[in-house]
Amino acid sequence: MKKYMFAVAFVATSMSPAYAQEEPEVSVSGSVALVSDYRFRGVSQTDEGMAIQGGFTVSHASGAYIGTWGSNLAGWGTFGGSSMELDIYAGYAFPVGAATIDVGGTWFMYPSGADTTDFFEGYVKVSGDLGPVSGLVGVAYAPSQEALGNWSNTPQSVVGDKEDNLYLWGDVSAGIPQTPLTLKAHLGYSDGNPGLGPNGTSIAPTGTYWDWMLGADVALGPVTVGIAYIDTSITNSDRQYILPGFANTRDGTNIAAGKVIGSISVSF
Numbered sequence: 001m002k003k004y005m006f007a008v009a010f011v012a013t014s015m016s017p018a019y020a021q022e023e024p025e026v027s028v029s030g031s032v033a034l035v036s037d038y039r040f041r042g043v044s045q046t047d048e049g050m051a052i053q054g055g056f057t058v059s060h061a062s063g064a065y066i067g068t069w070g071s072n073l074a075g076w077g078t079f080g081g082s083s084m085e086l087d088i089y090a091g092y093a094f095p096v097g098a099a100t101i102d103v104g105g106t107w108f109m110y111p112s113g114a115d116t117t118d119f120f121e122g123y124v125k126v127s128g129d130l131g132p133v134s135g136l137v138g139v140a141y142a143p144s145q146e147a148l149g150n151w152s153n154t155p156q157s158v159v160g161d162k163e164d165n166l167y168l169w170g171d172v173s174a175g176i177p178q179t180p181l182t183l184k185a186h187l188g189y190s191d192g193n194p195g196l197g198p199n200g201t202s203i204a205p206t207g208t209y210w211d212w213m214l215g216a217d218v219a220l221g222p223v224t225v226g227i228a229y230i231d232t233s234i235t236n237s238d239r240q241y242i243l244p245g246f247a248n249t250r251d252g253t254n255i256a257a258g259k260v261i262g263s264i265s266v267s268f
Contacts, residue, residue: 151201211256
């Protein structure tokens, strides 16, 4: 799951009575957010500090869409970059019975960084509703690329190594009737190179571990205030051989350890 605090709405083809006003062929949606810690698949990308994030999506009535999303980072300047993540994504969402299938891909960029920092990942997501409960399951696969390779000084590393990464996840949310409160949960599994990333044994986030989240959102018009507990199966012993990488630069703590994270976002 890319970024726990956001979801993108996709427009599916529909038929309207002749007397009804036609829906626009193209629509634009987006959001801007402030989060206390940017976690990507359970791992902090901001040294456990705050992040400003935002993006927008252009959707066509056919189900096709394209968009971009960005966030500040910590540590990526090490690779000559601007300590920023900028994603470009595109895909096609279409209904199948009561579900929606979404097929697309994301290009993860770290502007002005080293040539091997950027990488591509394709995805397939299936979502649907059952009463007040919404669910989603997804598969994301990044083919072998240097950004995912084991480039560290560990014994397993190879100069120019290329690795792939598989990410499986599921999300569920449920609105509490007659309240602005929504409860949410996430479970994900990453299967990549033998080490950990970023700033571990690879430039991009990879490794083999679980991540999970439990949280709640309160919607106040276009503003959503959220709180979530995010954690991973990555222990201190798992990261011993790559220290001081994969550690908070202020106190050396595990940047994948459990933490309560707050957010406030505005959607349009």
